[in-house]
Amino acid sequence: MSETAPRPTLEAVAARAGVSRATVSRVVNGAHGVRDALAERVRHAVDELGYVPNQAARSLVTRRHDAIAVVAAEPETRVFADPYFAQQLRGISKELTAHDNQLVLLLTEGREDHARVGRYLAGGHVDGALVFSLHLDDPLPGLVRRAGVPTVFGGRPDWDDGQGGVVYVDSDNRGGAREAVRYLAALGRTRVAHITGPLDQTSAADRLAGFRDAAGEHAPGPVARGDFTPAGGERAMRELLDRCPEVDAVFAANDLTAAGALRVLRESGRRVPDDVAVVGFDDMLPVAEQTDPPLTTVRQDIEGMGRLMARLLLRDLDHAADDGDVGGVGDVEAGSAPDGSRSVVLPTTLVRRASA
Amino acid sequence: MSETAPRPTLEAVAARAGVSRATVSRVVNGAHGVRDALAERVRHAVDELGYVPNQAARSLVTRRHDAIAVVAAEPETRVFADPYFAQQLRGISKELTAHDNQLVLLLTEGREDHARVGRYLAGGHVDGALVFSLHLDDPLPGLVRRAGVPTVFGGRPDWDDGQGGVVYVDSDNRGGAREAVRYLAALGRTRVAHITGPLDQTSAADRLAGFRDAAGEHAPGPVARGDFTPAGGERAMRELLDRCPEVDAVFAANDLTAAGALRVLRESGRRVPDDVAVVGFDDMLPVAEQTDPPLTTVRQDIEGMGRLMARLLLRDLDHAADDGDVGGVGDVEAGSAPDGSRSVVLPTTLVRRASA
Structure with a gap:
């Protein structure tokens, strides 16, 4: 010592x-x-x-510790390998630091450690928590709720009851997906397929819903299950080509999925975008710029989501009282969630590169 | 909320x-x-x-929180990008979890936030701290000391006074470097050069000392300054080839440096290992396996160092009382530091691949 x-x-x-x-x-x-x-x-x-x-x-x-916990319902190894989480954490870190609050990242090895995280949260060591919980059956949200600390969630929780009891920050997954499909239809594509993410995550379910909204009107095509990974994108793309060889466009649920789909299209001799146009989701760099061809995709402001989560929490803790309102991330006001709660849903933007 | x-x-x-x-x-x-x-x-x-x-x-x-802080004197962005830190953190996480202690990672944007970290440590939220502080002029160790919580350092601190007041876990950087150079000499190489790391870090200084121990006896060659990055390795390798074209071996201070040196050797038409043999340090994967040719290197047990840091701290907190002693990571006993303190210096191993 x-x-x-x-x-x-x-x-x-x-x-x-x-x-x-x-x-x-x-x-x-x-x-x-x-x-x-x-x-x-x-x-x-x-x-x-x-x-x-x-x-x-x-x-x-x-009555403040000037400390905010960040908890992810993923084991430490995945948290560190996930560029999406790293970007949100960057936004959180900047915002908390700007308000002289300590970022306390609570790491675990797995689900069996979540009770301990609950104890730490309940132990009076932090003023609030920012929680990332992706999966439907996760016990973490319940533990956080019982710990009784103010909480903001990253991404709309599946169990959100719409009563305004839960505050979250999310992207407009459904709207972004609609825009992607309408863009493909406007290019003259008539058979637009979709490769989904894992449908126990609301982001994937919302993107599928957006695809259905728009594809039904404009360019109905087949749907195949993916899992947000390049390997899943490859599998799903092969299945789509088997089931529907005349497909002329693919909306992939995220950029990693699109990267896998692009590889299979190349192997099968399809030219992108001439034969098949591809649009991803996220604008995850450097992935989206380094695919062949570079990826047209639906951009979400991942770092901005992190900043906004921190800002919403600090505002409720009155830390940020001097800053006035919560605006300034994008041009979105708090309270834009469809259920009328204090949650925030950030708009997405279509970024055009070469793949569509 | x-x-x-x-x-x-x-x-x-x-x-x-x-x-x-x-x-x-x-x-x-x-x-x-x-x-x-x-x-x-x-x-x-x-x-x-x-x-x-x-x-x-x-x-x-x-009188316990069953929580241990981990603090790195690096901004959040670098912590997440650094595979070396990620590996140590993996070891720490496994060990703390095995003893049902919560890992509390305190992130910062930079040096100006360290005072806030000191306040959190002093605030009674954790039982102890594991601290990574690499640079000579860093205020973090002083702040941790004043916070008055039991602490174990990752890597020998430069300011260690040898009085046993500081406990650290380190690799045998000097011994590993000696072994690398003796191995190159045993291959018949007579002009062994060294590319250093940043010499304000003890790991780099110790590896240089080990090089000097062995090169003086066996195969004296020139030394060039690097900085633990591939770009630094490239610059230093060019300088070495200019100053000493007859160089027939290079000991690089880490694997990333060796990767840069290998590129420059290839560009200059030197065959590795025929014309110039190259040895790195770390056995950082996948880097060491993916260089061309794959890298012979001095392996340190990075995850094991993390585990051991956590174990030493928990032992001093009597958490691990039931587990008996601290052995079991490698075959090293506590108290192997040269200054006789309770610090631990882990042995290294030479891993032979194709580059030497």
Whole structure:
């Protein structure tokens, strides 16, 4: 264990800055009414001395830990390998840091560890939680609910009851899928197929619904099951070519799926986009730029979703009271969820490259 | 915010399991003396009801949070991109999970956020900290020290005073480098060059020292500065070929550096290993297997280092009291550090592939 040097005191900071103890205390606890120049002097002395406020005492006054947990219902290995999660985490980290809140990432090895995460959340170590839970039968949301901390979810939970009890941030998966299919129809394609994601995730189910909305009107084609991976995209594309050789367009549920589909189309001698046009979803970089040909796709603002999750939570905790409203990520207002709750659904944008 | 369902009580668990409140309390708090079958019944009832113990009350009894912080002195973006850190974290996660301790990863955007990390550590939210701090002038170790929580460092800190006040886990960087150079000399190479890492990191400095130990005796060659990146390896390799065209072997400070050096050797028409033999350090996969030719390298047990860091810390916290000693990662005993402290230095292994 490292030896413990004596901790500098509030008094030492006050002496160094040439101000009263009360002034130091107010600056350290983020209270208002201290002149900027004075506050700057105090912060300088805090830095010089390496002063660490007594958090326990501070929490008693502010009832805040200035710490937000991030929990993903995935084992540590997958969390670190997932570029989608990494991008959302980047947005969360920037937003929490901008409000001097500590990002506390709670990692697990698997589902059997979620009870422990629930205990940590209930233990008074964080002010709130940002939760990513993708799968229908996941016990994590229930554990978080019982822990009793304010929570914002990433992605619409499947069990959302529409009563406004759950706050989430999501992309307009259904609208984005509709736009992709209408774009393909406008190019003159008449047999637009869809490769789905895993349908126990709301994002995949919503994209399928959007496909059905638009394909039914414009360019009905077959549907094959995928799983958001390139290998799943390959399997589904082979199945589609078998079942419907005249297919002239594919809307893939995400970019990785599209990458797999493109490989199979090339192998089968189809030219993209001349014979078969392909549109993905996500605009996940560098994947979408490095496919052959580069991928036309439905862009969602993944980092922006992370920022917005953090912002919604902080607002409810009154951390961000000075910032006024929650706008500024895209041009979306809070409260745009179809169920009228305080959830936010961000718009998507079609990004045109070479594949469609 | 999600609505808060009423939390199940200790009484409810006791009723469901058909045992006394005291028995539930003992099982939940990990005390001994409850028969296995009974404990199993209690745990089953806990799971069924989703009971979350009152952590605050529990901490008062046990004085433990069963939570360990992991802190890296790198911004969030680099932490997630670094496969070396990801591997150590994997080891840490497995070990903490095996002892039902929560891994609390504290992320930051940069150095200016470290004071906030110090506050969180000092705030009574974790029992100890595992700290990765690579750079000489980093304020993080000082902040951790002042936070007063038990700490184990990943890698020997530069400022280690050798008084046993600091506990770290490291690889035998110096010994591994010596072995690499002696292996090259045994192959008959007489001009062995070295490309260093960034010398403000102890791992790079120790590997340079090992090179000097062995090259002086056997096969003295030139040294060029690198920075642990492929681009740095390329630059340094060009410099070495300019300064010493007769070089017949290169010991690179890590695998990424070796990958850059291999590219430049190929461009310059040198055959590897016939004209120039190359040895790396790390055995970082998939890099070391995917170079052309595959890389002979000094393997360090990166995941094992993470496990051992967690184990040393838990032992000092008496969490692992029931497990007996700390051995079992490799065949190393605690206390193998040259300064006689409780730090551990793990041995390395030469892995032979095609490049030397």
